[in-house]
Amino acid sequence: MELINLPVRALTPENFAPFGDIIETGLGEVKLINWDITERHHALAKADVIGEEPQVLMNIFRSKPWQLPLTIKMVERHPLGSQAFMPLNGRDYLVVVAEDNNGVPHQPVAFLARGNQGVNYHRNVWHHPLLALDETSDFLVVDRGGAGNNLEEYYFPQQNFTISDREI
Amino acid sequence: MELINLPVRALTPENFAPFGDIIETGLGEVKLINWDITERHHALAKADVIGEEPQVLMNIFRSKPWQLPLTIKMVERHPLGSQAFMPLNGRDYLVVVAEDNNGVPHQPVAFLARGNQGVNYHRNVWHHPLLALDETSDFLVVDRGGAGNNLEEYYFPQQNFTISDREI
Numbered sequence: 130m131e132l133i134n135l136p137v138r139a140l141t142p143e144n145f146a147p148f149g150d151i152i153e154t155g156l157g158e159v160k161l162i163n164w165d166i167t168e169r170h171h172a173l174a175k176a177d178v179i180g181e182e183p184q185v186l187m188n189i190f191r192s193k194p195w196q197l198p199l200t201i202k203m204v205e206r207h208p209l210g211s212q213a214f215m216p217l218n219g220r221d222y223l224v225v226v227a228e229d230n231n232g233v234p235h236q237p238v239a240f241l242a243r244g245n246q247g248v249n250y251h252r253n254v255w256h257h258p259l260l261a262l263d264e265t266s267d268f269l270v271v272d273r274g275g276a277g278n279n280l281e282e283y284y285f286p287q288q289n290f291t292i293s294d295r296e297i
Numbered sequence: 298m299e300l301i302n303l304p305v306r307a308l309t310p311e312n313f314a315p316f317g318d319i320i321e322t323g324l325g326e327v328k329l330i331n332w333d334i335t336e337r338h339h340a341l342a343k344a345d346v347i348g349e350e351p352q353v354l355m356n357i358f359r360s361k362p363w364q365l366p367l368t369i370k371m372v373e374r375h376p377l378g379s380q381a382f383m384p385l386n387g388r389d390y391l392v393v394v395a396e397d398n399n400g401v402p403h404q405p406v407a408f409l410a411r412g413n414q415g416v417n418y419h420r421n422v423w424h425h426p427l428l429a430l431d432e433t434s435d436f437l438v439v440d441r442g443g444a445g446n447n448l449e450e451y452y453f454p455q456q457n458f459t460i461s462d463r464e465i
Contacts, residue, residue, distance in 0.1 A: 172354045173357060258335070
C-alpha cells in the first residue's frame with residue numbers, strides 16, 4: 130500500500146468552500162441584539178437535510194485524541210444531510226475532506242481547524258471521521274436523523290495517506 | 298414596580314422538562330462510533346421549525362456578561378422555532394424561562410446552567426435573552442431562519458424580577 134503524505138492547510142473560507150462552511154466569528158453578518166449586549170454572528174451555516182421525515186439533531190461527540198503520525202484509510206459521506214462539528218473545549222483538531230469524482234473520492238485534503246472554528250460539511254461531501262487532537266474533546270454535532278441510508282464509506286484501495294505534522 | 302426575587306435552581310432534565318432539552322453528556326443514548334474512538338451522545342435535542350420555508354441556522358452569539366444583581370423585565374418566545382444555546386467557553390450562565398398561561402407568561406423560573414450544559418428552548422417557550430456571566434462569552438446558537446414573524450416579546454407590567462445570587 131502506497132503511503133502519501135498530506136500537508137496541513139489553514140482552514141479559511143476560500144480553502145474550505147468546496148466542502149462546507151466554517152463556523153467562526155468574523156465570517157458572517159453581525160447583528161447587535163438584546164439591547165446591544167449580544168452580537169449575533171448570523172447564519173454561519175445551515176443544516177441541509179432531505180429524505181424521509183428528516184430531523185435536525187443536536188448531539189455531543191466525545192472523542193479520544195488521535196496521535197501523529199496518523200493514517201487516513203477511508204472517508205465517508207452522508208447523502209441525506211449536512212453535518213456540523215463545533216469544538217466545545219477550544220482545542221485544535223484536524224479536518225480531512227475530499228472532492229468527488231463520479232462517486233469516488235479524490236486524494237484527500239487536510240486542514241488544521243483552530244479551537245474556535247467549527248465546520249459544517251455540506252451534504253454528500255466526503256470527509257474523514259472526527260480527528261480530535263491532544264486530549265479527549267467534546268464537539269457539538271448538528272446532523273440529520275430520520276429514515277433512510279445516510280452513510281456511504283469508501284476505503285482507498287491503492288494508497289493510504291499520512292498526516293505527520295500539524296504545522297501549517 | 299414590585300420587585301420579586303428569583304431563587305436559582307440547578308438545571309436538571311426533571312426541572313427543565315416543561316421548557317426544553319438539556320444538551321449534556323450523560324443524558325442521552327450513547328453510541329460508540331469511529332472504531333470506538335468516539336462516543337456519540339445521540340439526539341440530545343432536535344430542532345423544531347415550522348412556517349414558510351423554514352431553515353435551521355447555526356450562529357455564534359458573543360455576549361457581554363450580566364452583573365448580579367440583575368433585573369428581569371421581559372421574556373420573549375419564538376412561535377416558529379426552537380432555539381438552542383451551547384456554551385463554547387465553558388462558563389456558567391443563567392437561564393430564565395416561564396410557563397405560559399393563555400398567551401401570558403407566568404412568574405419566571407431561573408436556572409444556573411453549567412459551562413458544559415446547553416439548552417434547547419422548545420418552540421414557543423417564554424425565555425429571557427441570553428444571560429452570560431463573568432466574561433464576554435460565545436455560544437453556538439441553533440435556531441430558525443425563514444419568512445414569518447418568529448418573535449413575541451412580553452414586558453411584565455406590574456412586577457419585575459431580580460436575581461441577586463447565583464448560588465443554587
